[in-house]
Amino acid sequence: MNQHKVIIVGSGPAGLTAAIYAARAGLEPLLLEGEAIANNDLPGGQLMNTTEVENYPGFPASITGPELISGLREQAVRFGTEIVGKRASQIDLTQRPFTVRVGKEVFRAASLIISTGAKPNMLPLPGIWDWANRGLSTCATCDGFFFRGKAVAVVGGGDSALEEALFLTNHADSVTVVHRRTELRASRIMQDRAEANLKIFWRLGEEVTGIDGKEKISGLRLRNADTGVSSTLAAEGLFVAIGHTPNTELVRGQLELDPAGYIVTTGASQATGIEGVFACGDVQDPVYRQAITSAGSGCRATLDAQRYLESLVSVTA
Numbered sequence: 001m002n003q004h005k006v007i008i009v010g011s012g013p014a015g016l017t018a019a020i021y022a023a024r025a026g027l028e029p030l031l032l033e034g035e036a037i038a039n040n041d042l043p044g045g046q047l048m049n050t051t052e053v054e055n056y057p058g059f060p061a062s063i064t065g066p067e068l069i070s071g072l073r074e075q076a077v078r079f080g081t082e083i084v085g086k087r088a089s090q091i092d093l094t095q096r097p098f099t100v101r102v103g104k105e106v107f108r109a110a111s112l113i114i115s116t117g118a119k120p121n122m123l124p125l126p127g128i129w130d131w132a133n134r135g136l137s138t139c140a141t142c143d144g145f146f147f148r149g150k151a152v153a154v155v156g157g158g159d160s161a162l163e164e165a166l167f168l169t170n171h172a173d174s175v176t177v178v179h180r181r182t183e184l185r186a187s188r189i190m191q192d193r194a195e196a197n198l199k200i201f202w203r204l205g206e207e208v209t210g211i212d213g214k215e216k217i218s219g220l221r222l223r224n225a226d227t228g229v230s231s232t233l234a235a236e237g238l239f240v241a242i243g244h245t246p247n248t249e250l251v252r253g254q255l256e257l258d259p260a261g262y263i264v265t266t267g268a269s270q271a272t273g274i275e276g277v278f279a280c281g282d283v284q285d286p287v288y289r290q291a292i293t294s295a296g297s298g299c300r301a302t303l304d305a306q307r308y309l310e311s312l313v314s315v316t317a
């Protein structure tokens, strides 16, 4: 019958923490963890593409993103979470129980926790995806190795861009950060680290207007945002790190989204506008977007779902 008390959609730190709490509460959760459809789209979410996580409490010597996800997953399974290694294709919140489809397979649940995360943004250049596997990447951890001894560029001015740039210095000969403004958005500590790294070069106040190359990328065309002056930059790798878009395709038109597309949760809870449906992690967090805040919101989502499920029992009792 595929009928569940709670289904969790998404397997980053939010979804896996929600699963740990739900399993320990005896809610026998089903977790749809997704499946790899691209190198940078692994089950486990963005942490699967992250090297060292130095700020997750409890790991003084740091932990890698994949190790953290693997530990959370093992913990969720240990308490009885049923994990399905597939991607939800449709969610219907118009009827109860709610339904989640995976192709032709239908799963039903009294409550749902949406933890589908966010995906990396891409530069708005026509045909840019044609350069995928030809020098274009959104994941230094995945692809940095291929640029050993080469010159690469990283686009973006946030923490992700500098984290990618620092990681790439382990492989590439030079890493040039190209950012459209002269001020970086990244935290001070990341700026200090990047500025101290002699392999990192800067092209600030410059926008990427085009990509040069035949079989593979050989360089970038840039334009100064102030003066409009054009220039070129030799680079065999282009790593794009310009933020993320929340993965809300499955609930668009059913749940309220904010202007940037994040699911709106109400007050001091993870509740959405539909009773019994909760959201946690990056899909509903435009502000903090940390592994620890995602995990915390996953815990909150399950506690909210548990209270909701108890209220159903007391109504029918």
Ligand code: NAP
Pocket: 055, 122, 123, 124, 155, 156, 157, 158, 159, 160, 161, 163, 180, 181, 184, 185, 187, 241, 242, 243, 244, 287, 288, 289, 290
């Ligand atoms: P972000 O902070 O939103 O930065 C995105 C960057 O991309 C900004 O510099 C932005 O430029 C630039 N950008 C956006 N659209 C662009 C476009 N079309 N063309 C060129 N540049 C564009 O995103 P993030 O770096 O992915 O970080 C997200 C959150 O995760 C942040 O809160 C960050 O602190 C956190 N994070 C933390 C760590 C860590 O602690 N180790 C690592 C990674 C991320 P503008 O500045 O001009 O807007």
